[in-house]
Structures are given as structure tokens and as C-alpha cells.
Amino acid sequence: MHLRAYLRASTKEQDASRAKKDLQCFADERGMKIVSWYVENESGASLARPELFRLLSDCHPGDVLLVEQVDRLSRLNADDWSKLKAEIAAKRVRVVALDLPTSYQLANAGDDFSSRMLDAINGMMLDMLAAIARKDYEDRRRRQAQGIAAAKAKGEYKGRPEDAKRNAEIMQMLRDGKSWAGIIAATRCSRSTLSRLRLRMQEEAALDQNSAR
Template sequence: MFVRAYLRASTQEQDATRTRAALEAFATERGLAVAAWYIENESGASLKRPELFRLLGECKAGDVLLIEQVDRLSRLNDADWEALKREIGARGVRIVALDLPTSWQRMASTDETTARILAAVNGMLLDMLAAIARKDYTDRRRRQAEGIAKAKTEGAYKGRRKDAERNVAIVSMLSKGMTWSEIQKATGCSRSTLSRLRGRAFSPRAT
């Protein structure tokens, strides 16, 4: 059994690694070692998460997917959540979340009957927490849209300001042949920003 820790934040401006110490402490307390860390800045409302699927692709049956909270794994709609669960189940991976005590107990259980009961309870609670995470996501999006609509009505909304100076610097770095990883490290920008700026500054070609 390998423990694989998954750390996610929604944007490049957020620190996806902020809970690493908590996950390490959790594993150490139980005599476990984290075999690999998978870190990415992607929305939990999307299945387009390369690191999560790299983790699943490297898992063997019985491996543990360790997360801080269920919302780090999913803010997905019902259909996408079911698809992700099928993928996890097909690989025989066990989800362990710090905010879901039944998942800890299931990991430690050696009695077959107890393990089956905990698996059933754990599955139900996972669904419930995933649904709550999705509701939180949709509620925040709705409030944001309402706030923008109100600001537009009052003439106060000007849209998101672009970081013009940073964008000029990024284009300059691209023109000098710096790699995307080097530019991301220097500026903190996302790959989607790099792709957009490169598309504007240069004729399309493979990167």
C-alpha cells in the first residue's frame, strides 16, 4: 500500500501546498509515509486536472489517496463526480480525508465485516460532502455574478484589470526563448496566461 497525497488550490495566486504539513503529520501519527505528492492549481469543479489523473494512473489496488478535505478532490457536478468515483473505484484506490474520520477508520480496520460497513458509511458521507462542496461553489459563483450585475447597474464595475507590466515582461521572456517553467517561476502566471500571450505575440506553432 502506498499513500499518495493530493494538494489542490483553485488559482495560481493560492498556495496549494499550505496543508502539506497537516497531511505529513496525519501520516506520521499512523506510522505511514507519503510515497508521492501531487500538487496542482486547478478548479475542483473541473475534471481537467492532470496531476489528479497522473496520481490515479500511478496507483495500484489498495493505495490511499490522501487529501485534506473532500472539497480538495471534488466541487464537481453530479455527473462528473460519478465519473471520478468510477475511475477511483476501478483502480481500487481508497480515499482518506482529514475531515472524514470514517475514512481513517476504514484504512485501519482489519475485520472484514467492519471494513464493509465502514466502506458503505464512508461512501455515503463522501457523496454528502461532495454535494456540500458543489453547493458552496455554485453559491459563491451566483453571489459573484449578482455582485457584478449590481456594480454594472451602478456604473462601478470596470472588469478585471490586466497586469499590463507583467504581460509585457512575459512576452519579452518568451521572445528570449525562456521556457514556460522558468517564466512561471519568475512571474507566478498560469500556463493558460502564457498560452494566451504567446498566441498574441507569435504565430501559432507547437510549444
């Protein structure tokens, strides 16, 4: 059995490794060793998480997936949560979360009967906490949208500040002929951002041509 720790934050501005000390303390207190760490800055509401699936790919039956909180693993909708659970079950991985005490015993489960009973109990608790995490995500998104709508109505909404340095780098990549897939992989920007920046470049080029006439 290997203990594999997963750390996640939603944005690049957040420290995904923030909970590393807590996970290490959990392992140390139980005389266990974390064999590998998987860290990424991706939304918990998306299944597009390379490091999480690299972790699962590395797992062997009986390995433990250790997280700080269930919401680090999932803020997924019901369908995507079912897909992730199926992947975890297929790999026969045990999920242990610091905010889910019923999962602790899975790290040292002994006989088959005890393991199956603990898996069943833990599965129900995971489903409940995953549903709560999803509801919290949707509530925050709704409140955010309401706040933006109210600010727009008052003429006070300015939107998210532009990351000028990153966008300049992306535009230079576009000028250098880099592929969209390569740019997305390197900068983690969206295709809509690429489309917007390419359009900006075309508009700037058109202005330059008009100025030269």
C-alpha cells in the same frame, strides 16, 4: 498499501501546499508514511486536473488518497463526480479526508468485511460532502455574479486586473511562433485569452503600419 497525498488550490495566487503540514501530521500520528505528493493549482469544479489523475495512475489496489478536505477533491457537478468516483473505484483506491472522520479507519482497514462496510459508509459521506462542496461553489459563483451586476449598474465595475507581465510573455511566445498548445501548457492560460491577445497584437501591428505611412 501506499499513502498518496493530494493538495489543490484553485488559482496560482493561492498556496496549494498550505495543508501539507496537516497531512504529514495525520500520517505521522498513525505511524504511516506518505510515499508521494501531488500538488496543483486547478479548479475543483473541473475534471481537467493532471496531478490528480497522475496520482490515480500511480495507485495500486488498496492505496490511500489523502486530502485535507473533500472539496480539495471535488467541487464537481453530479455527472463529473460520478466519473471521478468510477475512476477511483476502478483503481480500488481508498479516499481519506481530514474533514471526514469516518474515513480514517480506511487507512488501516483490516479484514475484507470491515473494509467493505467502511467503504460503504465512507462512500455515502463522500457523496454528501461532495454535494455540499458543489452547492457552496455554485452559491459563491451566483453571489459573485450578483455583485458584478450591481457594480456594473452603478458604473463601478472594473473587472479583474490584467496580469500584464504574463500577457507580455504570452504575446512574445506568439511572436516566436510557439504553438497554442505549448503556450497553454506553459502558462495555463485559456484559449480565449490567447485569442484576445492575438487580436490585440494584430490591432497594434495595424496601428504601427498606419503610423508609418
